[in-house]
Amino acid sequence: MTATATPMKRPAKPAIKLTKLLINNEWVDPADGKSFETYNPATGEVIAKVAEAGAKDVDRAVKAARKALETGPWSRIDAADRGKLMFKLADLIEKNKEELAALESLNCGKTITDARGDLDGVLNTLRYYAGWADKIEGKTVPVRGSFLSYTLRQPVGVVGQIIPWNFPLLMLAWKWGPALAAGCTIVMKPAEQTPLSALRVGELAIEAGFPPGVINLINGFGETTGDAIVVHPDIDKVAFTGHVDTAKIIQKRAADTLKRMTFELGGKSPNVIFADADMEQAVNGAFHAIYFHCGQCCTAGSRLFVEEKIHKEFVDRLAAKAKGRKLGDPLDPSTEQGPQVSNEQMDKILKYCDIGQKEGAKLLLGGKRHGSNGYFVEPTVFDNVKDEMTIAKDEIFGPVVSVLPFKSMEEVIDRANRTNYGLAAAIFTKNIDKAHTYAKAVKAGTVWVNCYHIVDTTTPFGGFKMSGQGRENGEDALEHYTETKTVTIKLG
Ligand code: ADP
Numbered sequence: 001m002t003a004t005a006t007p008m009k010r011p012a013k014p015a016i017k018l019t020k021l022l023i024n025n026e027w028v029d030p031a032d033g034k035s036f037e038t039y040n041p042a043t044g045e046v047i048a049k050v051a052e053a054g055a056k057d058v059d060r061a062v063k064a065a066r067k068a069l070e071t072g073p074w075s076r077i078d079a080a081d082r083g084k085l086m087f088k089l090a091d092l093i094e095k096n097k098e099e100l101a102a103l104e105s106l107n108c109g110k111t112i113t114d115a116r117g118d119l120d121g122v123l124n125t126l127r128y129y130a131g132w133a134d135k136i137e138g139k140t141v142p143v144r145g146s147f148l149s150y151t152l153r154q155p156v157g158v159v160g161q162i163i164p165w166n167f168p169l170l171m172l173a174w175k176w177g178p179a180l181a182a183g184c185t186i187v188m189k190p191a192e193q194t195p196l197s198a199l200r201v202g203e204l205a206i207e208a209g210f211p212p213g214v215i216n217l218i219n220g221f222g223e224t225t226g227d228a229i230v231v232h233p234d235i236d237k238v239a240f241t242g243h244v245d246t247a248k249i250i251q252k253r254a255a256d257t258l259k260r261m262t263f264e265l266g267g268k269s270p271n272v273i274f275a276d277a278d279m280e281q282a283v284n285g286a287f288h289a290i291y292f293h294c295g296q297c298c299t300a301g302s303r304l305f306v307e308e309k310i311h312k313e314f315v316d317r318l319a320a321k322a323k324g325r326k327l328g329d330p331l332d333p334s335t336e337q338g339p340q341v342s343n344e345q346m347d348k349i350l351k352y353c354d355i356g357q358k359e360g361a362k363l364l365l366g367g368k369r370h371g372s373n374g375y376f377v378e379p380t381v382f383d384n385v386k387d388e389m390t391i392a393k394d395e396i397f398g399p400v401v402s403v404l405p406f407k408s409m410e411e412v413i414d415r416a417n418r419t420n421y422g423l424a425a426a427i428f429t430k431n432i433d434k435a436h437t438y439a440k441a442v443k444a445g446t447v448w449v450n451c452y453h454i455v456d457t458t459t460p461f462g463g464f465k466m467s468g469q470g471r472e473n474g475e476d477a478l479e480h481y482t483e484t485k486t487v488t489i490k491l492g
Helices: 055-070 079-095 097-108 112-132 168-182 196-208 222-231 244-253 279-295 308-323 343-358 409-417 432-441
Strands: 021-023 026-028 035-040 045-051 147-155 158-162 185-189 215-217 237-241 260-264 270-273 303-307 362-365 380-383 400-406 424-428 446-449 482-490
Touching: 021 055, 021 196, 035 097, 045 196, 055 158, 055 185, 055 215, 055 222, 079 097, 079 112, 079 168, 079 196, 097 112, 097 168, 097 196, 112 168, 158 168, 158 222, 168 185, 168 196, 168 237, 185 222, 196 215, 222 244, 237 244, 244 260, 270 279, 270 409, 279 303, 279 308, 279 400, 279 424, 303 308, 303 409, 308 362, 308 380, 308 400, 343 362, 343 400, 400 409, 409 432, 424 432, 432 446
Parallel strands: 158 185, 158 237, 185 215, 237 260, 270 303, 270 424, 303 400, 380 400, 424 446
Antiparallel strands: 021 026, 021 215, 035 045, 147 482, 362 380
16 A cells, blocks of 8 residues: 555556456356446546346356366365466566556546555565465364374365455455465455456456466446345355445345355544654654545544644644645546545545534535546545544545544543444554553554554454454465364374
8 A cells, every 4th residue: 555666657548458257267248238337537437338247147157166166177276386376467467567557547546656556565465375375284283082183274165255446456466365375266346336457357367377267257236246246155255345334234144154254344543643743754644544545445544633732733734735735637647636436435525524514523624526527525624523523433435534632642542442443543652652552452453653554465454343354464364265174083
């Protein structure tokens, strides 16, 4: 999630060649011939019509994935060779990085700089897990009696992976990486807002040499295509990233088949600024925390707690910086903020801006749509927000920060934890005591000290409370893609 050092160059406009379903290494039409339109959020224009999978297509993809898992070449491949295929895929993605970044920027609206940064994350993730493929080991166990016991760690099976629109390719890599390293086969549904980039990576996966059925890509909507994945009896695990309300539906819908589930959901992350912090670093940190990718990050630092002593100066500096932000065409390398992903998301954010004002928060900056073309929202700062206000409780998923003044460590820990979420948290301070006290007490899966949005493929990532179940990234993610089998042999 960090910007790349690629030169500031406008990328060539990407050609859209792939719009079908990818099942069993073939590009196929949906059984009922349906399709849906996908948009450029910077203009609102239709980019392409994309094949929409129904339940029959999901079933076809699951059958291909099952066959690949049980009897195809993938079922017999050496673990090291799985790793080699993953390295090959990473090399091909690297070769086509500019095209993929441009496609991501066009369909998702993220700035080309951020899209290039995402691609770096994709490469790191695939290569990290490629290295894991032949290192997933069992144990020998000192069992009682005249027996030998050992454990095997085997792939959990066919996995359904449902991903969101904010980091389409990075989320794909976070899900494919551990699944492929563990030897699983995949049926993935990208988000309906951003169906395009995954298809191009699917094409590269075929070129890399992944056998038929290992990777299947089916686009479509959540309540239909996504639901067909969730209820399918021959899918062993669902990995989901998205909204907490969707996760509740999915958990209920998956109950009958008792699938393994992992969830990476939203947040209302507290970012705490103490008066002893380096002011410049803290302002930049708070700015990046909320405005990176237009606030469309599950880890966005949307509750900004500022110690009373520096509150006024801090907020003025933050608002001044936000005012200078350059909004515009995301493919222009000088653009700092692109559009929100869709009309629907833009309207939702603007509604929260109205609610914030009605409930009495002080609107210091923004709160409005930017321009009349595309789905842009002005960087927004609400000051003197109270914990019980809607904008301090709901995940807005936009460039809207709520500033909440505080007086003491005890108070701020209590208030930071008063939420159903627990994805990320941050603190800016020069005092090591304060940093560690907060890091231990705050209920969040990730805590940053004097930095924000540092997410690396090597470190576990996930949520406390209603921000998720399980962990992605690092060795931890592999736990969720393997089953442990105990083998016991009678000796003598
Ligand atoms: P957002 O509100 O940010 O779009 P969602 O949770 O709705 O987040 O979407 C994340 C992913 O979940 C998308 O791929 C979407 O299609 C999918 N999805 C939405 N609803 C369902 C559902 N009922 N069952 C399965 N997948 C769903």
